Amino acid sequence: MLVRVGQEVQEVPRRLGAGPVRVAVVGCWHVHAGDYAQRALEHDGAELVAVWDDEPARGAAFAGERGVPFTDDLDALLARDDVEAVTVTTATSAHGDAIGRALAAGRHVFTEKLLAPTVDACETLVAAADAAGLALAVSLPRLHHGPTLAIDAVLAAGTLGRLTHARVRVSHDGASAGWLPERFFDPATAIGGALTDLGCHPVYLVQRFLGADPETVSATYRAFTGRALEDHAVVTLGYGDGRIGVIEAGFVSADGYTVELHGTEASLTFRDDVLRVAGEERPVPADADDAFARWIDAIGSGGRMTDNLERAVELTRLVVAANAAAASGRALPYRRPRRPGRRP
DSSP states (O other), X not given: OEEEETTEEEEOOOOOSOSOEEEEEEOOOSTTHHHHHHHHHHOTTEEEEEEEOSSHHHHHHHHHHHTOOEESOHHHHXXXXXXXXXXXXXXXXXXXXXXXHHHHTTOEEEEOSOSOSSHHHHXXXXXXXXXXXXXXXXXXXXXXXXXXXXXXXXXXXXXXXXXXXXXXXXXXXXXXXXXXXXXXXXXXXXXXXXXXXXXXXXHHHHHHHHOSOOSEEEEXXXXXXXXXXXXXXXXXXXXXXXXXXXXXEESSOOXXXXXXXXXXXXXXXXXXXXXXXXXXXXXXXXXOOOHHHHHHHHHHHTXXXXXXXXXXXXXXXXXXXXXXXXXXXXXXEXXXXXXXXXXX
């Protein structure tokens, strides 16, 4: 397979050898570390072989529960002959270092969002993966869920007319009910609160429905439970053609997942697992293959997860802009550099 790296086109090699892709866990900081480890255990094309964490007690317990060895030496883990790929679930602040070291060691990488805390760091990691011919992927799960696929079909059919407004809300009660680890509110390691973590899902969905080129971004963050970082947030996007996008995320109410799309001809809602278009209930298809499965396939084929990577970078760009808008207390212009051949 050929990929473009800067101005050059390079060949990405296919994986050599047969058998499952041997995967190690790099970091147990994030609550989804166990989910991705379970995917490696369950997927026919993957095998979980080792665990590293910067807190030895936490990492050893995590590894012991899954019957694989633990090491407190990341370089030693990445040097192991039986480690071909890693899932990165460190603190968000450590993503750049952990992913960069894994790529430098020749290991494929699947990571929890955000890819990195800054756009420059994201683009550096993508370039490093391309240069090394390695499969890099970010977990953006709701892109492949049945409701999103159904909504895509409605939009493609033009049923709503010209889209005017999109609102996506994702929320749980992790802060108010006390089950979300306190480390998620540490500014030094988490980087941001509800918007930077759970809010990534409504961010990339609104970008999917309305595009990644708003004209302005404004944001309101509040800490209902008094933590150091926001536990719920609202971000509003203004588009140059008059459309509005609303992104909502929170750790203080267990109201789940809501999508509202409004157009000149009809409206769509997804709420309580029911999709309605113009008030009429519509079927929802099964979920498609998730990003983890696509990553395993990409490792085997020498493929590049181009759409995933583009969306991961734009996700970070908008999260950074929303954080800046929240800090300023005003709407800010949204600047996304134009590059030849990039999708709107």
